Amino acid sequence: MTVLDAIFERVKMRPGRVVFPEWQEPRIAQARARLSEQCLCTPVPVDPVDDDLIETLVQARGIKPVLARRMLDKPLIRAAAMVAAGRADVMVAGAEAPTRRVIEAAGLAIGLADGISAPSSFFLMVFPDGREMIFADCAVTVAPSAQELTGIAQASAVSGCALLGDARVALLSYSTGTSGAGGSVDRVRTAAELTGFAGPVQADAALNAGIARLKGVEAVDANVLVFPSLDAGNIAYKLAQELAGAQAVGPCLQGFRQPVCDLSRGTTVDDIVAATAVTLALV
Known part of the structure; x- marks a missing residue:
């Protein structure tokens, strides 16, 4: 059994919730369907902005609610805030967004793990x-x-x-x-x-x-x-x-308080499925 086989079996035993901020992207849509069919995870879309997400970002960044609301208009930041708020276990993004935006969102809402100076x-x-x-x-x-x-x-x-x-x-x-x-x-x-x-x-x-x-x-x-x-x-x-x-x-991001996957923009459906499983195995 390869490490990927073992990871797939492990995550099937406790399928987590994965938020996909690029929900409608065609490759993401196909990967979501496969992940659900194989019982690897529960894909979740990005929630609308609400008071709980605003408070999560206020607490994470020490900013005013009006600024937090404006930042949460961005789906990447809102998805990361869902992970920080416990509504999702991991975030998988990057099929459309550049790496710097995925990192920015994770840094703003999730934050770095203790003792880590940079992702x-x-x-x-x-x-x-x-x-x-x-x-x-x-x-x-x-x-x-x-x-x-x-x-x-x-x-x-x-x-x-x-x-x-x-x-x-x-x-x-x-x-x-x-x-x-x-x-x-x-x-x-x-x-x-x-x-x-x-x-x-x-x-x-x-x-x-x-x-x-x-x-x-x-x-x-x-x-x-x-x-x-x-x-x-x-x-x-x-x-x-x-x-x-x-x-x-991968690449999978590391150094954050909770797992985040930054897909390559040239990613395939197979890549997304495998990377999502690997990210869930880090929970």
Whole structure:
């Protein structure tokens, strides 16, 4: 049984409520139908603005009710407020909206988890040879600071445990240990020291125990790879798709108090179904 099979079985046992702010988008409509037919979740549309949602946003942002009402005119923010108010378990969006708008809505209404300074994202990568991994951050943070890398690694560890059963985290670099120097190496090293995760470590050493020994570091056998920049993460997951035939499920946002999925605007119905199930498994 693959990790996706296991996730589908898990969410069927406790199907959650998923709010889709892009309710009428054709791919979303088809995915909603399949999710319902397969008993994976209860899709819910965005509610009209009401006093409860206004109060939720007032409490979250410390703003006046008149401003909260105006902000809730936007379906993305209203959907995020529904999650914050307990009317939905997760939000799935992004088929039409750009990533920055999905993040903005989640940040305004749901807020970041304690200890997290910035949101990030991950892909669940499923390889033809049976390997299953978390790649982060591949869609959000362009040039993370040491503090942001720390948050990405911590959030990715939580995601890894929830989806894979355990999280063996490696903070990747072009340097292993003290073999190289530079600004990005320093940021990765600081994040590794703050989290206790392996790093800085090159990808081969993170994945191959024999190479790790040759390079003088402890074997990690990593299943959660944290990349030093958005360039590296985004290129890596696309190479894995095209050269290794990996399935990339996501991107799912992480670091918020409650799960949010940010779909690619090129997403397919199959992608939406899988990403929704993965997001529900994080609840």
